[in-house]
Amino acid sequence: MISKNTICLWYDNDALDAATFYAQTFPDSAVRAVHRAPGDYPAGQEGSVLTVEFTVMGIPCLGLNGGPGVKHTDAFSFQVSTEDQEETDRLWHAIVGNGGEENACGWCRDRWGVSWQITPRVLMEAFTGTDRAAAKRAFNAMMEMKKIDVAAIEAARRG
Numbered sequence: 151m152i153s154k155n156t157i158c159l160w161y162d163n164d165a166l167d168a169a170t171f172y173a174q175t176f177p178d179s180a181v182r183a184v185h186r187a188p189g190d191y192p193a194g195q196e197g198s199v200l201t202v203e204f205t206v207m208g209i210p211c212l213g214l215n216g217g218p219g220v221k222h223t224d225a226f227s228f229q230v231s232t233e234d235q236e237e238t239d240r241l242w243h244a245i246v247g248n249g250g251e252e253n254a255c256g257w258c259r260d261r262w263g264v265s266w267q268i269t270p271r272v273l274m275e276a277f278t279g280t281d282r283a284a285a286k287r288a289f290n291a292m293m294e295m296k297k298i299d300v301a302a303i304e305a306a307r308r309g
Contacts, residue, residue, distance in 0.1 A: 153210040155210075156210045156211060156212050157209060157210070157211045157212070158211070158213075159211060159212070159213050159222070159264060160214050160216045160222070161215055161216070161262060162216075162217055162218045163193065163194065163198075163199075163215045163217065164262065165201065165202040165213025165215045166181070166184060166199050166213070167262075168213055168260070168264070169181045169202045169211075171248060172206045173204060173205075175241065175244045175245070176206055176207050176230070176241070177207065178205065178207050178208045179204070179205055180204060180205055181203075181204045182203040182204055182205065183202070183203040184199055184201075184202050184203075185199070185200055185203070187199075187200040192217060193215060193217025193218075194215060194217075200214070200215055201213060201214050201215070202215075206228060207228075207230065209228075221263055222259075222263035222264050223265075224253075224257070224259075224265045226264075226265065227257070227264075227267050228264070228265075228266050229266075229267040229269055230267065230269065231270075231271050231274065232268060232270045233270075233271055234270070234300060235299070235300040235301070238297065238298055238300065239297070241266075242258060242268045242297045245259075245260050245266055245268075248260065248261055249261030252296045253296065254295070255292050255295060255296075256273070256292065256296075256297065256298045258296075258297075268298065270298050270303065272300055272304060272307075273288065273292060273298055273300075273303050276288035276289075276303060276306075276307045277289060281307075283309070284306075284307045284308075284309065287309060288303050288307045290306065291303055291305075291306035
């Protein structure tokens, strides 16, 4: 992977598991390379997986098996735009059903602690549209949700 800008995500020795899950779950995602440590380091030994090059929906990432010292926070998240309820449900349930957890307003966290915003296109269209009253209704509806309900957002948008 040769990129001027790559997202580096810190894992506690399970970067390959996470990258494999992402590659199996999201389109245009893949594990590109696995690099083993050339010597012992604080979180592992020579020969253990040190870094994993992967893409998530075309975005280059590097998983670093740095050990338990650094935790993921909501300050970083992947925002995934979905086309419909079926895609929203599939991705949401893949993350939450694989040891992750639900959060509010379309946010969830995978089992490694990485935050995801599963955001139906209709929600962003409502927020950014010229009808500010419809935007507020859609926003208020979203504030009551965990996983986004496309039909409820569309109904709120209509008033």
